Amino acid sequence: MWGQSVRRGPGRIWVGTAAVALATATFVAYDVGGAPDPPRAAAFAEPVRNATVVIEEGGARTGFSTPTVTMSGGGAVTVVNLDSMDHTVTSVAKGADGLPLFDVRVAAGTTATVPGVDSLAAGEFAFYCKFHPGMRGVLTVTGAGGGVEPERPTFDQPLVVPPTERGADIRLVMKRARVRTLPEGRRTSMWTFDGTYPGPTIRRRGGQGTRVTVVNHLPKGAGSTSTHLHGDHHAAKDDGQPTTQLVRRGDSRTYDYPLTVDGRATPGSFFWYHDHRMDRTARNNWRGLQGMFIVTDPPMPGVRLPSGSRDVPLMISERSFTSGNQLTDPFADGPEMVHGAGHDEMSWSGDLAPPNDATVGDTVLVNGRAAPYLDVSATRYRLRLLNSSPFSSYNLTLSDGRPILQIGTGSGLLPRAVVRSSILLGPAQRADVIVDFSGATGKRIVLESVPAAIGSTGDDARQTAVMELRVGARASDPSRLPSRLPSPGLVSPVPTEVAKTWTFGLDDGGDHGSAWTINGDPFDPTRVDHRARLGAVERWRFRNTSDVTHYVHIHAEQWRTLLRDGKAPPPWERGLEDTWRLEPGEVVEVAARFTDYTGPFMIHCHMLDHEDHGMMSRFDVVP
Incomplete structure (x- = not known):
């Protein structure tokens, strides 16, 4: 489970999150025609020099047809892709150079030889498909083998918490800057807010109006930008519209965030700000235009949460680097618009x-650094977790099995704290948690991402070590673990009738191209797909008819989760939300009251390439 570290190879990092546990299915050998060979008696078995990985039609749903394969040391592995979709065979483990021990992309209806397997040492090597991470398998190398073995990650640089802005008027300059991401070598050139990645963390109390002026001093060719404060409730003109009210190079724009909802102060929340420019959202976020925004808690008598240096925001993301420590450009050869x-x-x-x-x-x-460590005392810490990745999901847990107490989402505190062993976060999702390090003095605990069992929620989570927590001595700790929390109220009563159904799917136009769609249509900024009346409470339904998971984000309001596949949501989804995981075939229902502001707002998938390639719709709040 230590397979992820620094990749320094150029080029596109293909689709998917890194999946991860060893498969348990039985190996079936295929001949040229795809039929299984008859079994042989063990006494007459011949050494298996080479191996074949087979992917049948529908592999994204059913997995590898040969989830366990065996070869002798120095042998070869061939992949036969009989599916209508592309797949990869990628090693979970990494080598000393930070690259996967083997990795190959296999186009639909083709075969490919997996490079690098001939040098593997004897042992078992988990692999997965980066397009469809629920596809997992194991390659067993027998005999002497080569000398290449997995490398454990090291944690060589301290975590850095971005500088904090607390004023009512904040100025953020978007500019290119060199920032420290990798522990050695050159600094990385990124597009930043105020010269740091992430940008400054803004901390403001609810009800304290905040004006943020964004200045575009990005390099020539960057184009116009649009900054969205994700999770906040504000006017449409301040929402970071994807195609209008853009900030051109050399210009600036001031966004007004009153931090109120229907006349009341915004509750304590964990928002984040990022670029939202249509067709460029994935690129601009990849290059660094992201930062965190914390609405601090109001006074809460009887509730004593960790604070000060023990309240740590953690933005988890991912990048790929060239041999010179610079960002790769996975958008250079992107799809062409038709x-x-x-x-x-x-x-x-x-x-x-x-x-x-x-x-x-x-x-x-x-927080912009690869494999960092954080020195902590043997006390309680509040960790604000944010997944700002463009695509990957993480199922976060602690390496010593220590429980995680979730006290909130990104949109506010939960009604009751929930004890969890792991927390699944997809793109744009956040969790407010407490970890108690009491009794762990001298330990090094790894915050890591692990997959769930195949076929269950979270089986597509990336497997990786995230950061290390180095526990020091005991210290005074006035905080307490809470049970009940002053959670913001949920909209009630809720209509029984669904006002709008949003269906997330794929339009495969064949020779005419393809697009991610909502209700069968790709995004058109001039088309209004729904109108909600100001002051009304509406019940919305999401449906996923595609073969991949999506993460649905709604602008404008804070929402209550009503049902997940006809059942009450789990305890950690019973507060306010703005982003939901939607698995293939899944149905989720939510509700909100539309208050304060009229105008255009967006609903979209927060897998940023999906958003850029059509999976976004406009709805208007009308008088």
């Missing part, structure tokens, strides 16, 4: 068109 040609709406064509369009990095970053 108009017309018998297709009424925009779509995309090329190797990276939907559904093969996701940006995944090999190196996990926390």
Whole structure:
């Protein structure tokens, strides 16, 4: 489970999050025709020099047809892809150079030889498909083998918490700067807010109006930008519209955040700000235009949460780097936009068109640094967890099995604290948690991401070490573990009738390109797909008809989760939310009251390539 570290190879990092546990299915050998060979008696078994990994039609749902394969040392592995979709065979483990021990992308209807397996040492090597991480397998190398073995990650640089801004008027300058991401070598050139990645962390009390002026001093060719404060409730003109009210190079724009909801102060929350420019959202976030925004808790008599240096925001993301420590450009050979040609709406064509369009990095970053460590005392800490990755999900847990107490989402505290062993966060999701390090003096505990069992929620989570927590001596600790919490109220009563159903799917137009869609249509900024009346309470339904998970984000309001597949949501989804995991075939229902502001707002998938390639819709709040 220590397979992820720094990749320094150039080029596109193909779709998917890194999946991870050893498969348990039985190996079936295939001949050229795909039929299984008859079993042989063990006494007459011949050494298996080479191995074949087979992917049948529908592999994204059913997995590898040969989830366990065996070869002798120095042998070869061939992948036969009989599916209509591209797949990869990628080693979970990394080598001393930070690269996967083996990695190959296999186009639909083709075969490929896996490079690097001939030098593997004897042992078992888990592999997965980066397009569809629920596909997992194990390669067993027998005999002498080579000398290449997995390397454990090291944690060589301290965690850095971004500088904090607390004023009512804040100025953020977007500019190119060199920042320390990797522990050795050159600093990395990134697009930043105020010269840091992440940008400054803004901390403000609810009800304290905040004006943030964003200045665009990015390099020539960066184009216009749009900054969205994710999770906040504000006017449409301050929402970071994807195609209008943009900040051109050399210009600035002031965003007004009253930090109120329906006349009341915004409750303690964990928001974040990021670029939201249509067609460029994935690129601009990849290059660094992200930062955190904390609405601090109001006085809460009887509730004593960790504070000060023990209240730590953690932005978890990922990037890939060249040998010179610079960001790779996975967008240079991106899909081409297609108009017309018998297709009424925009779509995309090329190797990276939907559904093969996701940006995944090999190196996990926390607050912009690869594999950092944090010195902590043997006391309680409040960790604010944010997944700002463009595509990957993380199922976060602690290496010593220590429990995690979730006290909130990104949108506020939960009604009751929930004891959890792991927390699954997809792109844009947040969790407010407490970890008690009492009794762990001298230990080094790893915050890591592990997958769930195959076929269950979270089986597509990336497997990786995230950061190390180095526990020191005991210290005075006035905090307490809470049970009940002053959670913000949920909208009630809720209509029984669904006002709007949003169906997330894929339009495969064949020769005319493809697009991610909502209700069958890719995004059109001039088209209004729903109108909600100001003051009304509406019940919305999400449906996923595609073969991949999506993360649905709604602008404008804070929402209550009503049902997940017809059942009450789990305890950690019973507070306010703005982003939901939506697995293939899943149905989720939510509700909110539309208050304060009219105008256009967005609903979209927060897998950023999906958003850029059509999976966004506009709804208007009207008088």
